[in-house]
Amino acid sequence: MKLPSNPCIRCGKERIKGKEQIVILNSSKTKVTSYVCPDNACQKIVNKQIAEKEERKMYLINRSRERANNRHKAQKQTAQKAK
Numbered sequence: 001m002k003l004p005s006n007p008c009i010r011c012g013k014e015r016i017k018g019k020e021q022i023v024i025l026n027s028s029k030t031k032v033t034s035y036v037c038p039d040n041a042c043q044k045i046v047n048k049q050i051a052e053k054e055e056r057k058m059y060l061i062n063r064s065r066e067r068a069n070n071r072h073k074a075q076k077q078t079a080q081k082a083k
């Protein structure tokens with residue numbers, strides 16, 4: 001009996017082995033296997049969703065970084081005024 005251990009986030013089908021990539025992790029080579037949905041059209045949609053999520057995440061990270069920078073600048077200015 002084989003339970004879907006790696007189901008597709010969209011349709012729930014068991015994902016199949018996709019691309020194998022060699023990445024350098026902690027200065028040692030590691031093989032990373034990506035698993036994809038057996039349904040090509042579905043996988044395309046999933047990829048798109050992941051890309052959109054990543055984009056949004058990057059946008060939020062950049063925005064909070066900018067905010068932190070601005071706050072830091074404002075604090076500096078107040079400190080200088082106090083002198």
Ligand SMILES: [Zn+2]
Binds near residue numbers: 009011012037
């Ligand atoms: Zn799928």
